[in-house]
Amino acid sequence: MSDHSAVIFERVSRHFGEVKAVDEVDLEIKGGEFFSLLGPSGSGKTTCLRLIAGFDRPTFGRILLYRQDVSTLPPYERDVNTVFQDYALFPHMTVGENIAYGLMVRKAPKEQRQRRVDEMLDLVQLSGMAGRKPSQLSGGQRQRVALARALINNPKVLLLDEPLGALDLKLRQQMQVELKAIQKRVGITFVFVTHDQEEALTMSDRIAVFNKGKIEQVGSPAEIYEHPATAFVAGFVGVSNLVGGDLAKRMTGSESRFSIRPEKIHLQKPDEDTVPGQIVADGIVRDVIYLGLYTRYLVELTGGGDLVVVEQNLETTSMDVLAARGQRVRVAWAKEHMRQIGG
């Protein structure tokens, strides 16, 4: 364990009665990184965040913050702050009072509070809004206030609990870029909980993929996407074709399971020559979904099994691709794009 580990989980479990929400998790988050906890709802990612914040205590195991054991400390004695999913802005206070709250309860001098609030408003691009009430703000603006309020104490770690969930797509994408920029600027470790794999891939330095209270894989976005360690990761992050058993044996000569991304598969005419060394299979196009930028095909292979194939519409029109329905095709891909999957 290196000296600049921000958060360390040592065999941490959190049980709710019979349910193991977090099950013997080991995790190390480095100082200054943008780290995402990714997983479906109920996978334990939010519980892990609450354990770091101190709203909940581990049933077993230890949590270290910069080498200090905080497992039993209350939230107000931990050097972490949280951006809540519903923002949790104090409705009876102005924007300025909300942001200053962390300094106010620590009895910081008035001038310092004023200066820091102005700095924070500047950071989140809300200068001049200090006098408004939260009810007068849009969703995106509330989000920024929640961020400013959580950053004013200069926490060692900032926890974000699906903070973009309530925003519409355009605003969400804009905030993703902005959050990342703010994180670079303040240099604080961000721990970001999300169920949106695209969001995690866009923003994170590293990602931990959660499933059923356990971590399936930790790695950079590229590692997670290109080298999924388990079938769950391959299916949850992006779309994957999982091939195993007889079908795998016919294609590769081995029964061991592999995954292949839909965009790595090419569609060819059945009589077209194949590149030597590629994996090929014949089948019929059962379904075509035209999505503008690209088209998704469902190919039923001769002898059983389906593959999803995605091709960009570089030169084809919607008329061309929709005409493919029911046609015989050959699918082909280079061996290097296949990933052996355990489990």
Add this chain to the structure above:
Amino acid sequence: MRSKASLGLKLAALGTLLFLHIPLLIIFLYAFTTDEATYTFPLPGVTTRWFGETLGRTDLWAALTLSLKVATVATLAALILGTLAAAAVYRSRFFGRDAVSFLLVLPIALPGIVTGIALRSAIGSLDIPFSFWTIVIGHATFCVVTVYNNVLARFRRTSGSLIEASMDLGANAFQTFRHVVLPNIATALLAGGMLAFALSFDEVIVTTFTAGQQTTLPIWIFSQLTRPRDRPVTNVVALFVIAITVIPIFLAQRLTAESSDTGGG
């Protein structure tokens, strides 16, 4: 768009208002009559001497003071107990939580006569002498409910993560209560408290069983029916009571209406 009310509806509304408020008008009228023993109509004469007469009645002043004291203490007790009960029921899940909630609300639904008899026999069997405190305890049984209901409704409307957010930002439990919880339930406390005060101030039935020989203002007014002395004095008192109670009820309505727009945050 709302359509205009029909003539029939307007008349019905007017009729209801008259039905409700003509008795109050009569009280107002007879506060100025010159006839001291009976109510005759039309008034034999108009005078304001009963107002001066009222000021001089020491038995009335003693009853008023007792009623104000009881209402104040009962309201304070209700504010503390009602808020604590609401917080317990809202914040934690424990065995029998719904039963506790039901039992808290029960006294206001039960006929006062039942509560009164129950308290009377408890006081009797425990050999507690009647005192100021026996009246306060009687009133607290239904005052707690009004605060409890108001505060619980407010808790349910406010986001649960507010308290976590406060603790997260470094506030301890006391600071969180003072800066976040209290401001958020303040109007609910005020509304619940004013209602509790008003309920206690005009309570007759339970008081009859728990007061012994003491006379609160409602009991004083009640006794004037059977032993009238300077009858219009009662009307003057009633007039003042109306004036004093209209203000808090008006304010309580305003407060709860306003906060219902912004309570969610």
